[in-house]
Amino acid sequence: MYLEAKLSFIDQFPLLQQLKPAEKERLAGYMEVKEKPRYSYIYMPGDLSNELYFLAKGTVKIGTHSSDGKEVIKSLIHPLAMFGELGIVGEKSRQDYAQALKETVVLYQVRLEDFKQLMRDNFDLSNRIMMQLGSRLINAEHKLESLIFKDARTRIVEFIKDSVDKRGQRIGYEMLLKHSLTHQDIANITCTSRQTVTLVLNELRKSDLIYFNRGKILVRDMAKLS
Numbered sequence: 001m002y003l004e005a006k007l008s009f010i011d012q013f014p015l016l017q018q019l020k021p022a023e024k025e026r027l028a029g030y031m032e033v034k035e036k037p038r039y040s041y042i043y044m045p046g047d048l049s050n051e052l053y054f055l056a057k058g059t060v061k062i063g064t065h066s067s068d069g070k071e072v073i074k075s076l077i078h079p080l081a082m083f084g085e086l087g088i089v090g091e092k093s094r095q096d097y098a099q100a101l102k103e104t105v106v107l108y109q110v111r112l113e114d115f116k117q118l119m120r121d122n123f124d125l126s127n128r129i130m131m132q133l134g135s136r137l138i139n140a141e142h143k144l145e146s147l148i149f150k151d152a153r154t155r156i157v158e159f160i161k162d163s164v165d166k167r168g169q170r171i172g173y174e175m176l177l178k179h180s181l182t183h184q185d186i187a188n189i190t191c192t193s194r195q196t197v198t199l200v201l202n203e204l205r206k207s208d209l210i211y212f213n214r215g216k217i218l219v220r221d222m223a224k225l226s
Contacts (some may be wrong), residue, residue: 008029010024012080013081014080016131019122019125021117026118027115030114030118031115032110033103033108034109035125036104037104038100038104041098042099042107043084043094044094044097045093045096045097047093048093049087050112051087051112052096052110052112053103053108053109053110054080055077055078055079055106056107057079057105058090058100058104058106058107058113059105060100061075061098061101062083063071064096069202071187072191073188074184076189076206077098082132084098085129086115088115089133094179101180119184119211121215147226153200155191156192156201157204157226159186159189160177160210160219164177164217164219165222168219173220173221174218175222176219177216177217177219183198191206204225209221209224
């Protein structure tokens, strides 16, 4: 039954669709299920980059701290995504941390060397992993450009629109986004301040472009949100 659960998870995972049945069983044998309480750390800076993770439940933030202690959230990981994969391209020890947000996280952990052997045996899997790493680099460049060329309000609005595009649920003409973020988290993602996030969200609500409460943002009209 335990093996069946892992195989079912692999079948749902978009990145692993290229695996043959025998390779899926092999990967399932490598997988170790882990459950992490909310707000707990999965790894920290300085830990060895010798494992990678496939998220089954919950939300994980990948972040770092500046020299003055300010948190910067680099990315949010949602179910059916892989993280901790920089060891594939040579990272020896973690530069970032991975932390569960406000609910329990369930993930599958795989030793890096086991997964690299699977990549060596399956060109299509290796190609898809390289494409994902390339996409990660492109996203980092886009974020840097946004910091340089766009003001704080624009960054916050674009974060909302991007999140809704990826994970929003249509309700009539409106879009509902359920999330696990505080205003401070949004500030740490957009490199703004909590006060600025609160001001922008209140302004958008006053203009009847969005409605929000804890854990939910309802966008009235995506085309008008700007």
